[in-house]
Amino acid sequence: MAGPAGVWLLVLLTEARAISYTVKLPQFEGPLDLLLSLVQQGQVDLREVPLGRIAEDYLAAARTQLDLEEATEVLWMLAALIEMKSRLLVPKPTTPEEPLPEPEEPFDLNERLEEKLEEYRAFKEVATALRALEDYQHRVFARPETDDPNAVFLEGVSLDDLFRAFQQVLERAKDEVGEIPTEEVKVAERMEAILDLLGQHREGVLFSDLFKASATKLNVIVTFLALLELIKNRRIRAQQPQRFAAIRLMLVTA
């Protein structure tokens, strides 16, 4: 078994890259998960470790900054340590007569523990390798994805802007002498027409181009409703490079 000095040196060396909660005690300084595995390996005498103080220190630290994930792990690890310590402290029943050879169970348990630990170490190693890949890839940039379903469909366009543009068009339509159109204008038809128009102009169409100069008020209103519907359904996208600039409408490509 390695002497405590050796163990603590190891602790200090490993500590540098540990992210888990760090214990600072006169007897031990290092990440809590390391303490746990050292105890499990029998390299640290749990009787020397004041668990109450670790808990108090952690609670004090958690009061200023609480990471739920970390808290969960710390809680679990402390519970495991407390359980192990309590087993240590409870006096073992003195064995009558000659000490019975320990049944196989504890031996198996140790072996299984060792196996588990080995497995866990292997994954820690993999995690380190993945961390290096992550670090590389985090410094590599490619063209950002477009048209992803979470994208904002009204880029830089506020509802106000849309209505202001609408008012301007209405203003223009006002000059036309009111005449009740004989044919009805249907929102669905205007939606079709807008999609058709945008399909022919992949680079986009200006908002004002959507409303022909000769359009009647009804036509303008219905077209506007159709436009809102299409934006809501994420069929088209409205872009405005800056405030009060012309709004450009584009087909959303799947």
Add this chain to the structure above:
Amino acid sequence: MTLPANLPPQPPELDLEELKKAAECVLLVSSAPVTVEHLVAALGTTPQIVHALVWELQQDYAGRGLQIQSLAGGFQLCTRPELAPYIQRFLQLDHREPLSRAALETLAIVAYRQPTTRAEVEAVRGVRSEHVLERLLERHLIREVGRKAALGRPILYGTTEGFLRYFGLKNLHDLPILESGDPRQALVAPTMQSSTAPE
């Protein structure tokens, strides 16, 4: 090999230089890795030629600011890591937040053991992992791939294409191999072993 008598009209001579430029353009305009199949379709040529073209492009980019990465089953034109500070300044991006240690460990277990259940992940880590798995699901690094035919039919998790892209991996066989011990044996679940491990 003798040629059949009635050959279809020969295609005009392949202009490999032009195809190479075309491949470069396709990579430029794509926001996701472009698969060989897509390049084959776009360039109207064979997979062999596509591979050769991309390989040549990769050589051409040596010493330039861009590189062509082979990841997630395709190719992607992207920047070189040493230039990251400039890009970050331009895009006004902070340093990207790395995954937490717990998330990385959990992800490692899912990646090597997939398909795997929460209980299996927790057995290795020794801590509850529900929350971590949820976070990984939210980030689209893992996904539900089915349910295990066992008591309670627990959800099976596997990694996503986003996972490959996140770590710059070509495919799952590209996962790092451990140096110590007999890692593949320890890490690859029996179901995967039969189909992927050469032995």
